[in-house]
Amino acid sequence: MLGISDEEFLRGDVPMTKREVRIVTIANAQLAEDAVVYDIGAGTGSLTIEAAAQVPHGHVYAIERKDEAVKLIRANLAHFGVEERVTVLAKEAPDGIEKLPPCDAVLIGGSGSHLADIIDAVTKKLHDGGRIVLNCITLQTIAEALTYFRAHAKTYDYEVVQLQVNRLRQLGPYDMAKAENPIYIVTAKKK
Amino acid sequence: MLGISDEEFLRGDVPMTKREVRIVTIANAQLAEDAVVYDIGAGTGSLTIEAAAQVPHGHVYAIERKDEAVKLIRANLAHFGVEERVTVLAKEAPDGIEKLPPCDAVLIGGSGSHLADIIDAVTKKLHDGGRIVLNCITLQTIAEALTYFRAHAKTYDYEVVQLQVNRLRQLGPYDMAKAENPIYIVTAKKK
Amino acid sequence: MLGISDEEFLRGDVPMTKREVRIVTIANAQLAEDAVVYDIGAGTGSLTIEAAAQVPHGHVYAIERKDEAVKLIRANLAHFGVEERVTVLAKEAPDGIEKLPPCDAVLIGGSGSHLADIIDAVTKKLHDGGRIVLNCITLQTIAEALTYFRAHAKTYDYEVVQLQVNRLRQLGPYDMAKAENPIYIVTAKKK
Amino acid sequence: MLGISDEEFLRGDVPMTKREVRIVTIANAQLAEDAVVYDIGAGTGSLTIEAAAQVPHGHVYAIERKDEAVKLIRANLAHFGVEERVTVLAKEAPDGIEKLPPCDAVLIGGSGSHLADIIDAVTKKLHDGGRIVLNCITLQTIAEALTYFRAHAKTYDYEVVQLQVNRLRQLGPYDMAKAENPIYIVTAKKK
Numbered sequence: 001m002l003g004i005s006d007e008e009f010l011r012g013d014v015p016m017t018k019r020e021v022r023i024v025t026i027a028n029a030q031l032a033e034d035a036v037v038y039d040i041g042a043g044t045g046s047l048t049i050e051a052a053a054q055v056p057h058g059h060v061y062a063i064e065r066k067d068e069a070v071k072l073i074r075a076n077l078a079h080f081g082v083e084e085r086v087t088v089l090a091k092e093a094p095d096g097i098e099k100l101p102p103c104d105a106v107l108i109g110g111s112g113s114h115l116a117d118i119i120d121a122v123t124k125k126l127h128d129g130g131r132i133v134l135n136c137i138t139l140q141t142i143a144e145a146l147t148y149f150r151a152h153a154k155t156y157d158y159e160v161v162q163l164q165v166n167r168l169r170q171l172g173p174y175d176m177a178k179a180e181n182p183i184y185i186v187t188a189k190k191k
Numbered sequence: 192m193l194g195i196s197d198e199e200f201l202r203g204d205v206p207m208t209k210r211e212v213r214i215v216t217i218a219n220a221q222l223a224e225d226a227v228v229y230d231i232g233a234g235t236g237s238l239t240i241e242a243a244a245q246v247p248h249g250h251v252y253a254i255e256r257k258d259e260a261v262k263l264i265r266a267n268l269a270h271f272g273v274e275e276r277v278t279v280l281a282k283e284a285p286d287g288i289e290k291l292p293p294c295d296a297v298l299i300g301g302s303g304s305h306l307a308d309i310i311d312a313v314t315k316k317l318h319d320g321g322r323i324v325l326n327c328i329t330l331q332t333i334a335e336a337l338t339y340f341r342a343h344a345k346t347y348d349y350e351v352v353q354l355q356v357n358r359l360r361q362l363g364p365y366d367m368a369k370a371e372n373p374i375y376i377v378t379a380k381k382k
Numbered sequence: 383m384l385g386i387s388d389e390e391f392l393r394g395d396v397p398m399t400k401r402e403v404r405i406v407t408i409a410n411a412q413l414a415e416d417a418v419v420y421d422i423g424a425g426t427g428s429l430t431i432e433a434a435a436q437v438p439h440g441h442v443y444a445i446e447r448k449d450e451a452v453k454l455i456r457a458n459l460a461h462f463g464v465e466e467r468v469t470v471l472a473k474e475a476p477d478g479i480e481k482l483p484p485c486d487a488v489l490i491g492g493s494g495s496h497l498a499d500i501i502d503a504v505t506k507k508l509h510d511g512g513r514i515v516l517n518c519i520t521l522q523t524i525a526e527a528l529t530y531f532r533a534h535a536k537t538y539d540y541e542v543v544q545l546q547v548n549r550l551r552q553l554g555p556y557d558m559a560k561a562e563n564p565i566y567i568v569t570a571k572k573k
Numbered sequence: 574m575l576g577i578s579d580e581e582f583l584r585g586d587v588p589m590t591k592r593e594v595r596i597v598t599i600a601n602a603q604l605a606e607d608a609v610v611y612d613i614g615a616g617t618g619s620l621t622i623e624a625a626a627q628v629p630h631g632h633v634y635a636i637e638r639k640d641e642a643v644k645l646i647r648a649n650l651a652h653f654g655v656e657e658r659v660t661v662l663a664k665e666a667p668d669g670i671e672k673l674p675p676c677d678a679v680l681i682g683g684s685g686s687h688l689a690d691i692i693d694a695v696t697k698k699l700h701d702g703g704r705i706v707l708n709c710i711t712l713q714t715i716a717e718a719l720t721y722f723r724a725h726a727k728t729y730d731y732e733v734v735q736l737q738v739n740r741l742r743q744l745g746p747y748d749m750a751k752a753e754n755p756i757y758i759v760t761a762k763k764k
Contacts, residue, residue: 001218001221001222001223002193002218003215003218003219003221020215020352020354023214023215023218024194024211024214024215027192027193027194027214027218028194030192030194031192032192113555137558137559138553138556138557138558139550139556139557139558139559139712139715139716139719140555140556140557140716140719141556142712142716143712143713143715143716146366146712146713150364159358159359160358160359160366161211161356161357161358161359162356162357162359162368162755163211163354163355163356164354164355164356164357164546164548164561164737165352165353165354165355166352166353166355166546166563166564167350167351167352168350168351168352168353168521171520173341173495173522174520174521174522174523175337175351175520175521175522176519176520176521176563177353177519177521177563177564178563179546179561179562179563179564180561181548181558181559181560181561182548182559182561182735304746328749328750329744329747329748329749330521330524330525330528330741330747330748330749330750331525331528331746331747331748332747333521333525334521334522334524334525337521337522353564355546355737355739355752357737357754357755359712362711364686364713365711365712365713365714366711366712366713367710367711367712367754368710368712368754368755369754370737370752370753370754370755371752372739372749372750372751372752373544373739373750373752383600383603383604383605384575384600385597385600385601385603402597402734402736405596405597405600406576406593406596406597409574409575409576409596409600410576412574412576413574414574528748532746541740541741542740542741542748543593543738543739543740543741544738544739544741544750545593545736545737545738546736546737546738546739547734547735547736547737548734548735548737549732549733549734550732550733550734550735555723557719557733559735
């Protein structure tokens with residue numbers, strides 16, 4: 001099932017995609033049970049774990065450059081018991097993408113400063129009709145993504161939402177809104 | 192799969208829960224494949240359809256008081272081919288709930304002015320560990336829900352998020368944010 | 383001028399109304415240069431200071447129950463040099479309101495659990511055409527305010543906005559949105 | 574006073590900056606009573622009118638390329654009785670800026686596709702310590718503004734907020750949130 005609680009993940013100090021963002025991201029990827037998925041800039045592995053739960057007959061390739069995060073991903077895979085369905089690559093994308101098998105969906109949570117190179121690389125791997133779902137927390141990244149997908153309108157259709165979540169905290173007799181940082185979710189469908 | 196496009200539903204003039212809100216609502220219901228689900232104030236049936244897709248071995252009971260909406264629900268069930276998994280009741284909840292079989296999850300999209308009566312009625316039907324997911328578009332409804340679940344803290348734990356979605360529209364060379372109305376999503380878990 | 387930077391205030395550990403919320407709150411109060419203003423639940427005094435700047439020929443009465451906050455208000459009055467235009471009452475409203483002179487506007491940033499009593503008390507003091515501007519950070523407070531002003535529709539017209547501010551932080555080559563907690567601003571005009 | 578109701582403006586079919594956005598925009602411009610202000614892409618003139626109210630001993634130059642909007646601005650100036658303090662230029666900025674007197678603040682509500690040229694032109698006119706306040710409704714415009722001000726960090730410091738307003742509508746016994754489109758407000762201070 002989709003939508004694991006944030007508290008269930010091992011996190012350390014690595015930033016984690018929050019629950020509602022994960023839910024919409026995974027839903028936008030439209031994963032079939034046998035889908036092959038890349039999770040690029042996998043961070044804590046929270047999207048990897050959620051994707052793995054959706055693809056019992058598929059596989060997830062998690063790419064992450066930071067050692068601390070790679071350790072967390074492996075720990076979370078063990079914690080959730082989905083090690084068999086996931087391969088972790090300790091690489092800085094687009095390194096490592098070339099040798100992966102073709103895929104049905106690509107999740108991009110972190111791109112360093114290589115967004116265009118990464119999308120170029122995964123485009124060669126992504127089946128027609130497959131989807132890229134990109135989470136952008138900086139204005140520069142969403143701007144670069146829009147520029148890319150507009151320049152590649154022959155290959156991709158895209159849609160974007162900005163998602164803002166306020167979570168009510170229960171403090172004595174009161175419920176008080178605590179804002180989470182907004183995020184842009186870009187979903188590009190390969191034609 | 193979860194997250195049907197808004198455009199795929201037959202809608203008429205009936206207000207419809209928007210895609211990202213449906214996705215989070217269904218994810219929060221944590222539906223098993225054989226779950227029995229009530230959808231109260233089903234409107235266009237968009238949540239009913241999404242829920243039916245999650246419960247291939249379960250059943251959804253859609254309760255809706257307005258004739259126009261009931262017709263839309265039936266049309267959408269046929270359109271998506273899930274008639275066998277759904278029963279439509281043309282009733283004003285809590286009417287009709289008493290005779291339904293026990294359930295695993297309850298979606299409440301519309302409650303007229305009967306929210307407390309509806310939750311009282313479904314509480315008798317809901318399995319322990321089951322969830323109520325309530326979408327509130329008015330301040331009065333979220334306030335009433337908070338009052339209810341605080342008064343029934345022995346029976347329910349609850350969490351609330353306010354979800355706001357801005358959808359980028361592509362206008363010539365520009366992407367411009369178009370705001371959708373925010374909504375409170377209350378998820379109450381029966382102890 | 384309206385819109386002092388948050389950093390210019392002495393703050394301690396007392397929660398402070400953020401800049402954009404202060405700006406809209408003060409604008410909604412529609413203060414004339416000789417206005418008499420109450421600031422109830424004045425906290426750090428940030429709204430008091432902004433109001434005092436708008437009323438060079440008027441006066442602001444700041445009511446605050448907590449000692450630590452009262453000290454901060456006094457320190458901020460000295461810091462901004464507006465002590466002459468402000469009187470601080472170390473009271474828990476509605477205590478202390480009865481003896482104040484009539485007023486043109488009332489700002490309510492904190493109401494403890496006495497909101498209805500406070501509005502009852504200030505209604506006796508507020509000139510016709512005067513405004514109450516209420517900042518609500520809990521769902522219970524906005525719900526209570528709506529209930530109050532609906533029950534007193536002969537005396538007040540009200541309008542409400544929910545304001546959400548995301549502030550971009552400059553991190554190296556990136557601008558990243560940092561969400562501030564949303565707030566409801568109720569503006570009630572006495573008929 | 575700042576914060577005229579949206580309903581008080583003559584609007585036609587020209588898009589108008591909404592009230593809370595106007596309030597924060599004008600506050601960010603930090604206008605002294607004798608300030609000279611440019612309003613570029615003045616649209617309906619709503620920002621021009623609000624600015625004129627803040628500068629009883631100053632002047633506002635409103636630049637607008639569309640005939641229909643220029644007519645609306647003139648009609649609004651007459652309606653609010655501030656014609657003496659405002660000069661309207663029916664030009665497409667940066668055309669017309671060169672001949673204007675030096676200024677203390679620049680409001681940019683619309684820039685067509687000439688944003689960098691416009692900021693280059695006004696930089697020659699803006700006093701040190703003066704401010705540019707830019708309202709961006711497209712992702713491309715905010716991205717271009719960030720690029721510009723980062724490239725001109727020797728001349729400008731900038732701050733950005735994204736402002737989202739939900740306005741409660743009173744429908745029978747309910748208050749229902751109606752979202753307004755979010756906007757980025759960039760405030761750049763000339764060093």
